Each structure stands twice: as structure tokens, then as C-alpha cells.
Amino acid sequence: MMTDSDLEQLIAAWLDGRIGAAASEALQQELRGSAKARAIFQRFAQLDAVLRETADTENFGAISQASGSSVSIPKPIPATTRYAKALVAIAAVIIVVFTATYYFQHVKTDRNIARIKGLNGTLTWIGDGGQIVQGSASPQTETRWSNVLSEGAELPGGTIEGMAPDSWFELEFHDGSTSMISGDSILTFSDRGQKELRLKQGRFSADVMPQPAGKPMLIHTPAAVLEVIGTQFDVEAGPVSTMLYVREGKVQIGRVDDGKTVVVPAGHRVVVATGRAMLLLPVTPDRTWAQTPFWENISTSGDPDSMATQETRDDDGAHNLVLSEEPARLPAQDAGYTIRPGDVFEVRYDWLGGIWWTDQDQIAIKLFTTDNDLISGTPTTFATLLSGPSTAAGVYETASGSSTVPATEARKRLFVAIDTQDGAGELHGVAHLDNFQLEVTHFPELGSPRLDDFQLQGADFSDPPPEPTAAIIIGGSLRNGDFNRK
Amino acid sequence: MMPPLKFSRPKSICSLLLPAIVTVALSVAPVAFGQEGKGASSNDWFVKSAKDRTEKAQTGISGGEKRDIIPSLPGMPIPQTDRKKPPSPDYLMAKVKWGGSAVIDQKLTEDWNLAPNDMLEFHKLARSKGFKYMPTQTSLAEFSYDPALMPAILLGGVREVKFTPTQINRLRQYVLDGGMIVCDSVYGSPWFYESSLKVFDDMFPESRFRVLPPDHPLYHISSDIEQVTYRSGGEGEDGKPFFEGLYIGSRIGVLVSKYGLGCGMAGEMEIFDQLEKKGLKPKAYSKESARQIGENLAPYIIGYGRVGEAEGKAELFGASDQNAPTSEFVFAQVKHDGSWNAHPGAARQLLSRLEKDSAIPVNLKRVSVDLNRDDTSAYPFLFFTGLDDFTLTNKQIKVLRKHVDQGGTLVINNALGLATFHQAAVREMRRVFPADEFRLLPQSHEIYRSLNTISSVKFTPALMKDQGEKLQNRPVLFGVKIKDKLRVIYSPYDIEGGWNEVRYPLSRGYQSESAKQLGCNIIMFAMTN
Secondary structure (H helix, E strand, C coil): CCCHHHHHHHHHHHHHCCCCHHHHHHHHHHHHHCHHHHHHHHHHHHHHHHHHHHHHHHCCCCCECCCCECCCCCCCCCCCCHHHHHHHHHHHHHHHHHHHHHHHHHHHHHHCCEEEEEEECEEEEECHHHCEEEEECCCCCCCCCCCCCCCCCEECCEEEEECCCCCEEEEEECCCCEEEEEEEEEEEEEECCCEEEEEEEEEEEEECCCCCCCCCEEEECCCEEEEECCCEEEEEECCCEEEEEEEECEEEEEECCCCCEEEEECCEEEEEECCCCCCCEECCCCEEHHHCCCCEECCCCCCCCCEEEECCCCCCCCCEEEEECCCCCCEEEEEEEECCCCEEEEEEEEEEECCCCCCCCEEEEEEEEECCCCCCCCEEEEEEEECCCCCCCCCCEEEEEEEECCHHHCCCEEEEEEEEECCCCCCCCEEEEEEEEEEEEECCCCCCCEHHHCCCCCCCCCCCCCCCEEEEEEECCECCCCCCCC | CCCCCCCCCCCCHHHHHHHHHHHHHHHCCCCCCCCCCCCCCHHHHCCCCCCCCCCCCEECCCCCCCCCCCCCCCCCCCCHHHHHCCCCCCCCEEEEECCCEEEECCEEEEHHHCCCCHHHHHHHHHHHCCCCCCCEEEECCCCCCCCCCCCEEEEEECCCCCCCHHHHHHHHHHHHCCCEEEEEECCCCHHHHHHHHHHHHHHCCCCCEEECCCCCHHHCCCCCCCCCCEEECCHHHCCCCCCEEEEECCEEEEEEECCECHHHHHCCCHHHHHHHHCCCCCCEECHHHHHHHHHHHHHHHHHHHHHHHHHCCCCCEECCCCCCCCCCEEEEEEECCCCCCCCCCHHHHHHHHHHHHCCCCEEEEEEEEECCCCCCCCCCEEEEEECCCCCCCHHHHHHHHHHHHCCCEEEEEEHHHCHHHHHHHHHHHHHHCCCCCCEECCCCCHHHCCCCCCCCCCECHHHHHHHHHHHCCCCCCEEEEECCEEEEEEECCECHHHHCCCCCCCCCEECHHHHHHHHHHHHHHHHHC
């Protein structure tokens, strides 16, 4: 806690515009931590404003500057008559009242353009004036900046950066338009009569209210510029490409390289990148479990009407399976296969970590049987095949694994579940999985000749070791391994 | 000018009108109505192919002395008793007079005799192979309906076949007793073909027509018929012969030829040009193929006539809802959608032998079991046999699986040893037991010592000819172990046929004594394990 005298010196320096960085930080800390300090600051600021006004009115000198204040307090005041002093004092009081009202009701509120509607994870805000604020939706310890990055707080524009895969940040502009970033995304936003945003990287979605005529919301990415009148859409920006998916309305997107533009209507998406045709691709609606043959959500808390597959963020332009760490989602299917002794199962698939998916999270393919050969029976998992952590952010990668079936599971029905394995303690991570393939290779036991090798009209009783045989159980359109069937 | 009409048996106004309609229809060319190439009615096809030749068939066959008229097949040993018999006289196949008639273009045109020389040529072909029979014809009213006197009858024509209820009953009994009906759609008329399929389907509700597989004895009994040529039609047959048969036991009771045979056998092919000019699409084998098929048809009728005699004997069935004494062995046979009753009477022969050779109390009545409906828990032994393709329902699969899981035994037999059933058995058993592999039972297996010590077996001539060297007289049984117990046994070669003491021409299986020994051992093994 600094003394009043020190505090006044710092405030005077700030009002004069001659404060250093360290002193500014010290002042801000003091203001955050002390109600008395804020009262002193307010009083000085009001007085400063009064003096400026008075100086301007009485032409005391050019003490107003382009930025900041240069009035030092206290200053020696020239001697005048009692009457004159009394008039000045009355005038000062009047000016203080009006200036303070103006300052708080106009100057301060005009600088804020949006309100934090919600947030999660670690975030950094680089605010007006260059101040850097780091915060968290659930800070472990209360800091003096906690209420800067908190739900309901007003922001005057700036840059918000998600610092972790589970970070997200939702902003509501004063006209009701909302925008949201998630994961490792960087968004700069401003609104000086026209909203202008810059998505340097990451995922961004928005629900934009109708914008003033001639002043569409502009969104700049490294590869594209979007003009938005009023719509719902998602954007994903990388260093060289930008994907836009328009849910409602329409959005014009232009390529930075050559200025070529295309208007993307609702239900379509486009990928903008150098040298790539800007093709409009229709996006089919998300599909529920009932619309996804062979697969079902076996989670006891699952909603059968919830989304099972979607086209957005797909690997091959069709549908992908949406996974979540939340327990309400556990896709599985009866593989239609009875396990034989000597079977070796191999799984292969493409997957992509999505929103809130951490570097430690993994896909977990579970092979299991049940006590009654029905998928609803009591399960016995005999193999869990993990994907390993993601090695390539933002792109699909291939994972595979294999397992030899234990003899105890022979003659039972095979079931497969696509689960997740949490690695970071949070249970909200989303991932996408596509092109699932389950293959069995049967290694016949040695012994007498098999009927399979017997030729009715060419019987031969030699007993060569039988060759292992491989067969795909799930894959492509077979049992909806590509998730495209409906 | 209208040609003069003469009716053989005018009965009514309708029958008076019919020839007139026929004549009018015949004078209109090409045919304007109906499905393309089918004609507006069957009357469009009612054209006689040729004149009768001078050699006349014997008529009026109704009865006579009952003798064994069937000689041994070529290449098969002639039993001593056969050698002492006088030469067999007589008749192999009679041409049946049916339908109506009319005089068209001064020619008597009759439904049953549109290819008037077919029987003559058929018997010449048979004679050339050593089968000396006389051609004959009969009406259904005069016919004896005794297979011992007339092993087969020929029904040829182009128009719809119809029978009276009495005729249906008598024809049905004739076939069940061992007789065979051959239907020749002489010009490939769809009217005759479709109606004959229907009328015999209705006549034998317990069976259904099946396409004969390429390895069927009919195609190999005299010469191997792998490929044929068609005079008309046949585009979809890929050069293969096409016959449909209705099985009675393991033999064909009713054979239907969709493609015309008679004109080809008689070498009278001009009729097809006439039909095509009328806009019809006839279907017929070429002359060469028709004669080759005719050559095989005669020995098939002879060989399987004997089978018909044996299998046609009445057999008492147990009822599946009758509870047999628990101490008795019950031979329960599975009904399925294939020809499941392949060798009627065979089980009883085996059970008699088992009763004689062992101390096992045996119920001589076999029980047929419908897996979709009947409770199988009372039958620890299930026998499954067939001749051709079949498919199991999910219910049947579950029942069979449960049967063996609970300690029952399932024995599967490939009757006649045909490839079609073998493929179906392998496929369907993979559905029933997807996790288990059928393995060849080694020669040292207990099943070969459970009652008789079987160190070698004798196979049928057809199997010996093809596989004798490789088989080396070793029995071929495959089995599946469930919980380390042999619960499913499959014989890819016919065991069951050998239980009946009759020769099944071209059957690929075991001779009688070997078949009975194997059968008894299998039952004994199932009862004691």
C-alpha cells in the first residue's frame, strides 16, 4: 500500500502523460486494490478536467494536448481579487459537475464496444492502450484483473487470444451480434461505426445482426476477407487457407491474393487458399444416430436424437463421426462377426482433434463382447486401442492398432465402441473420426484338413499349414465405416 | 377361303368355336397382341411341326403283366437274376394324349402331338444305347398309372395344360409310386411352360421346382452335357442346359423343359422359322443338343425308375408331437426349404440294422422336425440331408446352435454328393457356427470304432471313378467340436443313399454296407458322447 502522497504523484504523472511503464503498472495495481485510491484518482481526474476547461475558456495557455493530460497538480495560481476567485470557484464547481458527468457518461462508455458473454480456459486480452490482461474463466486465485476478463465485463476492443485447446471466448457487441473463438485462436476486434475483426488463426463463429448500410462487418484472415451483412457462419483460419461455412444468410468472401470474391449462401462452405478453386460445397445437415446406420450411441445418458455425424470438418468431403469426452456420447456397433480362436483384429481410422481437445487426449477403440451377445448386454472389453496424442494440429491424421483375441472370447459376438481417453482432466474435448476400418485376420489352428480347403471333386488329404485369411468387417460402405450412409 | 374344319371330339359350342378362333389367329401374321414374342394367346402357337412318319407307335397301353422292364445301366454289373430274365419288352415312356384338336390346313393338329415324330426318334436314340423299348402313346383315361408298367410319360404341347381332379390325383400317385413325368414345351411356348410349372406345383405342394445343377446325373448319366446350343432363345443360359425338376426323394418326379426338345430330337426345325415369321419367339435346343439330352434321358428314367420303386414304398413317420420313450433312439430329420427328404425309407433301413447290430433300443419311425416350430429338445440326434441349395432362417440357426450347445449332435449329409448342396451346407453351417471350423476327422477317430471298426470303405462307382485314387478307401467325415466334444458331423459324400439297398446312378457316396456301418457308428457315437 503506497502513501497518499506517492499515489497523488503517480496520478499527476499519469494525467500529465509522463508516467513510465513501471509506474503505470504500480498505479493500476493500486487502483485495482484500493477503493480509497480510486476515489483520489477520480477527484484528481475531475479537477484536471475542470482546469482544462477553465484554461481553455480563460485562455490560460495551451495545456491540452493530443493525448493524455499535462496538468500538474498542485500548481501555483496567480493572485487575483477575492471576487474574481469567488467567480472562478463557482465556475469550477459547475464545470466539475458537467465534466464529470460527461466523462463517465460519454467518454468512458464510448470506448467500450462489447461485453464478454462467456469464456473458458486461459485467455489473454491485449486491450486499449496496449495493456495486457491474462485471465481465466475459473481463476484459482483472485487477482486484481479478475474482473477485467469476466463474464459481463465491457471491453473497448483489442485482441483476445485463446491460450489452450480448451479456451473459448464469446463476445457480444452492443448491437447484439455475437462472435466466439475457440482453442488456440487469435482475434482482434474493433467497432468504430463499422465492426472490423482480424482472425489471425483458429476457429471463429459469429451470429451477426444486420449491419448498417454500407458498413458490413469485415473479417480479415491471412488468406481472405469476409464481408458480413447479417448471418450465422463459422470460419477457420490457418496461415494459408480459410474455411467459411455459412449457416444462415450469406457471406461474401474474398481472396487476399487476387481479390477474387465469391458469395457463400446458407448451407454451403468454401475453402479459400492460394491456387485453389473457390468451390461452393453444399453442407448436408448433421445426422442423428437414427440417421446413421449400424452405429448407435450406447451411453446410458446419451440422447438418441443428438448429432452423430456431420459434414463440417470432414476428412474426405462427406460425413465424419463426432466424438466427445463427455460421457453422454459413446458410438458403438455390433460388428456382425463371431469371434474365432486365433483372430487378430486391426483397426485403422483418420481422426482430428476438435474444440477443447487437448494434447493429452486420445481416441480409444474398444473391442468387447457381452454376456448375452447383444450390444445391450454386460460388456467385457478385451482390447483398448489408443490413438496416441495428436501430432498434427488442425489436420486429420491416421491411427491404427491391433489386438489378438483371447481364447476366452471365442464364439462370442464382437462389438466395437469408439471412445475417448481423457488426458488433461477436462471432459469436454471434441474430436472427429472418419474412415473407420476393422479388419480381422484369422490364423487357423494347425491340425486336420479344413472343410474350407476341401474340394468336393478334387479331395486331397495333404495337410499344409493353412494360410491366414484377412477380411474387412467394417470399412468403407461396409457397415458404414465411412459414416456416409444414412 | 376358310379351310375345312374337322373336330375329333366336338363337345360344345365352346369347343366348336375354338378351332375357328385358332384358324383366324393363325391367319394373322405377325401376331399383334400380348407380350413381345409370346403371342396374344396360346392359340398363336398351335401349329403342327411335321407330318407323322409311317412308323406308327403302338397304342392303347393300359395294363398287362407286371414285369421288371428296366434293364441295368451300361457299365454297371448285371445281377445274376437279371441275366436269367427274358428280354424286357417294352415301354419306357408313353406320349400322353391330352388337349384338343383341329384340322388346320388339311392337317390334323392336336395339342399332344405337335411334334409327332419326337417319340420315334427318342426311342431310336435309346435303342442306339442298348435300351430296346417301343414307342407308345396313351390317353390319361386309358393309362395304367403303374410305374412298373410305364416308368415315364411325356407331355408335350404349346397351350395351357389342365387336368381334372381325378387325373391330378392319379398322376400324383403315379409319381409318388416311382413314375416320372416329362413336360416338353415343344416350341418353347410360354403358355405351356408356365402352365405346366403351375399345375405340377399345385399337384405337389410339399415340393417345388428347382433348376437342375450342372452336376446332376441327368447331365452325365450317358454322356457329359456341359454345354448345349440353342436353336432359338437361350440367350440367358450361358450355353448351359436348363431343366427344372420337382424332386420326389432324390429323383426327379416331374421334369419340365422350358426349351423345346421334341422337334430337335426329330430333326424338324422348319417350324421355328414359321413361328418367328409370325412374330413369336420360340425357345428350343438345337438338333444336336436335343438328341444328346434325349440320349441321357432314357438311362435316367431307367436308373432312377429303380430308385423310385424303392423310395416310393410307403414309410411310417413318427409325429414330432408324440413323445417317444426316453430310452429309445429317435431319428429326427430336419425339414428345410431345400429338398430335405432326399432318400425316403433310408433311415428305416439303417435303424433296422442298428437294432440288429446293437443293444440300443430304437424307434423305427423317423420324425421330421420343423426347426421354426417344433421343440427339438427331445431329440439329441438331428439328421440334416439335402440335394440342392437351401437357406436357413435366423430362427433355424438359433435352434441348431442351441441344440449343439446343449449337447445334441447334428449330422449333415450331402445326398447324391452334388456340389450344390455341398456349397449350401458349407455356407449355411458357417452361419450357424461362424467361429468353428469343420475339420476332417482323422482315421483314428473314435467315431470309426464306436460300433464297427471301420478301417476302409467302399465308394459308389461314380465317386470311385473320379476320386478313387485320392480317397484310398478312407471315409470322409468332417466335424466340429463344441466345448471339446464332436457335436456336428458333415459327410460331403452320400451316406444315406447307401442305407437304401438300391443303386443311385451317378451318386457320389458310399456303397450300402459301408454306408450302413458308418451310419450305425455315427449314431452310436452320438448316443455315447
